[in-house]
Amino acid sequence: MKSSFRLNDNALRYLIFFSLVGSLFIHSFIKYGLLNQVVGFLLPKASAQVPLINSPNGFTPDWSRLKFSDMIIGEDGSVTYPGSRGTETRIWTAGQSIGEFMELGDFETPELAIESLNLSTIARVQGINLSRLRLNDFQLTRWQTLPSLVKAVPGLGNRNVGSVPPIRDFALRFGLSGGRIADIARDSGLANVPLSRGINLRNYPLTSIPNLQNASINRFANWQDSKIIGVPGLSTLTWDNLPGLRSLDLSFVAKVDLPLRDIEANRTRSISGSYQEGFNVPCLQNNCAHMEMSGIGETTGTQWMSGKFQKVNGGFGILKALNGGKEPTGRNPFGSGFKQVVWNIYEGSGKVETTMFFRICKTIPFIGRTCSPYFIGPVPFIEYREKDPIVLGRPNSLP
Template sequence: MNPKNQLKYWMFAGFLSALFIHGWIQFNPNQWLSFLGNYPAQAEESEAIPLKNFNNAPIPDFEQITLGNLPPFETSGSAELPNGQTRSWNAGQNPSQIFTLGDFEAAFKLQKFDLNQIGQIAGIRIDVIKLSDFKLLETQNIQDLVKAMPQLLTKTLGEMPPIQEIVAQVLPPGWSPDRTLGEILSQNPQVQFTQLGQIDLSKYRLTQIPGIETVPLEAFNNWQSTPINGVPGLSRVPLSEFPNAPAPVGNMVALMDVPLQQIEQDRQKRVISGSQQEGFNVPCDKDCMHVELAQGGLQGALWIGKTQLVKGGFGPLGQLNSGKEPAGRHPFGDGFKVVVESVDEAKGTATLAMYFRICQRGMPDLGCSPYFLGPLPLMVVKEKPPIFVGSAAISTLESFRQTEALGLLNQILEKAKTDEIQVGDYLISRRRNLENGKGQLCLKKGDRELVKYPVQKTPQGLIKQVDKINLTQWDWQQIQFIYRNTKSLNALDTSLAGSVGNQDSLPFVSQIKVPLHPDLKKAWEYLNQHGWSANTQAGNDRIKATLEQSKGRLRVAEQQELYYKCLLHHQELMSAPNPIQLPSIQEVMKDLERWRKEAISAHYTPTQHQAINREKAADTQAEIAL
């Protein structure tokens, strides 16, 4: 290559390299590499605390979180306690400076720790800690120390330099350091009332009071008032190592559907937030910032935010903050409350925060304040990804189901344009007496009454009371099926009835039998030959009789019941060999419903209304499947 051209080549290459490096620095290498892999979507990019995934939802990583590395307080505040003390905190202050051992007595049980355990977990050497670092000792007198450590009575003063100095301040010269503490106290009882704080504790190491590192914190007098940072190393212990460590309560995860500032009035009954005092189904009628959840049993549930204040706390401390705390939940136990701090409808995000409380149990027992110490930022969650909500009370979920069931029953009648409809064994009816302002919604299954919901109109408004609601999971599934298919079932029954002019002689769609599904037939024959489990034998005689009477046919609902019986048998005998491999219930139902439709179509010709073998088509399809 010509030397002059070679020079131009290298100059051009250098120019391109410079542009590349400039772009790399300017636009952040993470943006360049983002297409190379998917990163787990937790919350926002800059998290308040370390997070990890639990059931695909972000939760605090308690293995990395300590009371010392919690986010600082975002606002300042103070509280006058019933015992005359004041608890105050400033924005930016670390929580370990404010919280005391007593605040977490029931929640975390930090009082069960001793200094040796703390040192091992936190990775600190006990033998280099000064007595002055253990703030608890400043208010202990000799009597308190002896109650916590009776073995000190047999130690000589010379073995305990700090105690020796205290005795020297109280007694006149002439005593020997070789005397035991027990001997000194028996002859000079006034020594026992001398506090350790009267001497300079920074001159002594912790181990110069022999055995103090193995004494549980709760053995010391007034341990509850000791700040977290007054116990050496405690603020460095991961929350996962606490005697009663915070952990997910339950495993319920939902999707955050949408964050909103206001609430629709007809959605009040689906609230899952509140307090331990009022429960976690507290309606909100104004300033109802919230997030709406989706998925599973929490579909449409509302988690109200901090704008709603609810009753909290108990005992004398329960009067702090006017006895109120922001609405929220306790997905990780009683240590702190999780609150929806703010929502951004435009961005589709919600900010979650932690709120803590003040507790003072023991003697005197002042109870606990509402959860109002906060907010401490927790995380930002986005629209659509999963959010962990903890365990939802069975009563709350049942109230959701009750409301939904009543709504479905009423909508079934509305869709069918009637006040009474029967599908299979289920009879749904609605009675209304406009003259006396009474009404009643009922659901019966055969002779059994499953739902009874009377309504009475009064000058003060409607009186609504559910007298009875007793729905099994099976009943619930059938109601949902009827609701989804009400129009088609109603139209089909009407057309069939019109074809022959005698509705009473025709079965409802749900009563039409189709051949036993081939996979269910194999399972049925195998289990009849080799034996059913104890919990799955019930009802087999009825199924067997029906199959014999109808020449191997069952209703779709009966076959669905049989499917779950076979599945339950397998689950109860997991350790036993299982040659029966059932397809999914969706596949089985798809086949059965298709055969039923074909049986209906084959029952009448479109023009002549002539009856033919209504089961021929279903038989053919079953044979093909076999």
């Protein structure tokens, strides 16, 4: 009996000992953030980063492989705002391509010049047979009027009404026939009547309006309101076909020196921010995760703060009020079409994941152009490790 009691007593001591050791081990995991790193390592990534060109002058996206359809948003969202057609609502779902809910006007920037494209150019690059598409497939035709079409499509006004079936049927619908299209377009009764109100656009081939495919997108009335997927082939068109990208200034480059997590606080040598606040906005709070830079002169020691923790003022005009007027801190090294934001930082492995954030832009009658803060995201972008070159873009101001 005594031998059995000693055995049970020893077992109890071992059990208490290992329970204490296990508790301390788990406490250390939580206190020093090791648990989060292990869980992050074990869990699969939500989506892949963008294809890159690895250059000593800084990592840049491989524009020949980057397209809207591959930009997948990571979080749900919705917003209601004043637009060119009254109150509008934008809704998006995690896992959705931004081409499905972002509009052409959101990317009206000289760095992309997306509006200078035409359907012929897109179709030639993509191998699309436009004669197999319908007028309704080109979304912005739905709100064009006869006057706006005459203005947009070269030579259309000089054609006879009967020679262009959709316009012939549209005119007949309102009791008009014969003559030049330009003359019919001057009829005050049709000046504000969209084409889609008189005819079913699905009944006509896209090529039934001669030269429509050769008109640049920005010649059409309210072209900014079309979704990216509303332009045939645009969502899968690689960005090397966007003419504005050739004008980017990528000369301001540094290196990722040291990724530091959110235990960092009150950092003032910032090279991140926004167009509205500038790009040297200090992080005066407890969680200032960032990646520290190295480079020429005073570039060394500067800090690109994580937008996951620090928010800054953004946007202009009446849409500035969206998202409380805030956006994640970051930079715009590749132009104003999107913002690059430091997101996840893995201090142990020396890795930094950056993301893209987008904004809503509208041109409203009697008000002009207005843009929201960059708050639509995150969309996976470039991943860096220590000593990787990074393009900082303009401006090149240092704190």
